[in-house]
Amino acid sequence: MDKKDIYMIQGTDYKQMTLELLRACGLAEAIGDRHKKVGVKPNLVAARPASSGATTHPEIVDGVLTYLQEEGFENLRVLEGSWVGDSTAEAVRVSGILDVCRKHQVEFIDLQKDRSVPCKAAGMEISVCQKALEVEYLINLPVIKGHCQTAVTCALKNSKGLLPASEKRRFHSMGLHRPIAHLNTVIHQDLIVADNICGDLDFEEGGNPVTMNRILVFADPVLCDSFAARAMGYEPRDIAYIRIAEELGVGSTDLEHAVIHDLRPDRKQEAMLAPKGRAAALAGYVDAKDACSACYGSLIYALDRLDEEGLLRGKKRRSIAIGQGWQGESGKTGIGRCTRCFEKNLPGCPPSAAEIAAFLREEWR
Numbered sequence: 183m184d185k186k187d188i189y190m191i192q193g194t195d196y197k198q199m200t201l202e203l204l205r206a207c208g209l210a211e212a213i214g215d216r217h218k219k220v221g222v223k224p225n226l227v228a229a230r231p232a233s234s235g236a237t238t239h240p241e242i243v244d245g246v247l248t249y250l251q252e253e254g255f256e257n258l259r260v261l262e263g264s265w266v267g268d269s270t271a272e273a274v275r276v277s278g279i280l281d282v283c284r285k286h287q288v289e290f291i292d293l294q295k296d297r298s299v300p301c302k303a304a305g306m307e308i309s310v311c312q313k314a315l316e317v318e319y320l321i322n323l324p325v326i327k328g329h330c331q332t333a334v335t336c337a338l339k340n341s342k343g344l345l346p347a348s349e350k351r352r353f354h355s356m357g358l359h360r361p362i363a364h365l366n367t368v369i370h371q372d373l374i375v376a377d378n379i380c381g382d383l384d385f386e387e388g389g390n391p392v393t394m395n396r397i398l399v400f401a402d403p404v405l406c407d408s409f410a411a412r413a414m415g416y417e418p419r420d421i422a423y424i425r426i427a428e429e430l431g432v433g434s435t436d437l438e439h440a441v442i443h444d445l446r447p448d449r450k451q452e453a454m455l456a457p458k459g460r461a462a463a464l465a466g467y468v469d470a471k472d473a474c475s476a477c478y479g480s481l482i483y484a485l486d487r488l489d490e491e492g493l494l495r496g497k498k499r500r501s502i503a504i505g506q507g508w509q510g511e512s513g514k515t516g517i518g519r520c521t522r523c524f525e526k527n528l529p530g531c532p533p534s535a536a537e538i539a540a541f542l543r544e545e546w547r
């Protein structure tokens with residue numbers, strides 16, 4: 183798999199989707215030696231289930247461990263340290279990931295109990311948990327979701343779970359962006375399996391999940407976070423830690439030259455969680471008929487960006503059409519190729535939140 187590659191799959195059979203992705207990207211060949219110490223790092227920020235939009239789905243961890251064991255890898259561990267104030271032991275239990283580890287007889291390492299080692303990180307000293315540094319091939323399983331301080335969180339910020347509590351506190355006192363970028367000069371993420379199933383609209387602790395039903399694989403964490411930023415309606419270089427990480431040589435924001443391998447290009451409408459909280463309020467502007475979840479979710483993220491800019495004020499409810507049920511019908515404003523007969527239409531299948539936000543901004547100007 184090349185750094186420019188993005189493997190993508192859509193659906194609701196999350197374990198099977200993970201297996202298909204890992205087979206397609208040739209993970210076993212990339213790791214090589216079956217005795218290598220392989221670390222799997224989910225996002226267990228707090229003791230919340232994945233359906234809240236905060237944590238990695240256990241089906242993804244199950245898919246990764248199943249694949250690795252089928253391919254003969256024996257030296258596996260799952261490792262994580264939750265945020266300060268929450269217990270990792272509780273978070274791994276509540277998430278269902280502890281049961282997955284037990285099923286596969288793979289050790290779960292609670293990094294809140296680990297020692298740390300000071301490391302040089304491109305001109306900054308950062309202490310990192312020792313067990314994380316011992317890993318020889320790191321598979322990161324972040325959730326694509328919003329964050330109250332950094333707007334977006336995904337692969338680069340998920341590395342913060344490999345720090346001791348004192349260092350996590352120091353990162354917050356430093357404003358997060360710069361230390362996160364520097365940390366990723368020490369932590370090498372070999373593969374990223376990004377959980378884009380139902381990440382939170384704007385808060386890392388969950389509560390406003392936005393259904394997207396998508397899983398993606400990247401070899402470059404900066405490209406991964408650039409994709410996540412666009413998927414949530416931002417330009418990658420507007421997110422400071424993504425920009426700084428690129429400047430430090432961690433990876434590239436160049437989505438224009440990325441090569442997307444869409445493993446299930448036939449779009450199907452899948453079951454979605456009912457929008458909650460702020461996501462439910464934004465859904466009031468949408469007239470959906472059989473919309474695919476990635477299309478619908480992208481529109482919700484785009485409306486959130488436009489709401490922040492004050493552009494939703496005075497807009498009519500149910501004024502934006504989306505979904506396969508609109509094919510062949512006419513109307514005023516429609517999103518995605520299914521509404522191509524509408525007066526104003528944004529093509530794409532699905533378009534990203536950044537594209538939708540730019541289109542509606544232009545329409546409403």
Ligand code: SF4
Pocket residue numbers: 449450472473474476477504505506517518519520530531532533
């Ligand atoms: S454009 Fe239509 S088929 Fe494509 S993702 Fe959107 S709703 Fe689905």
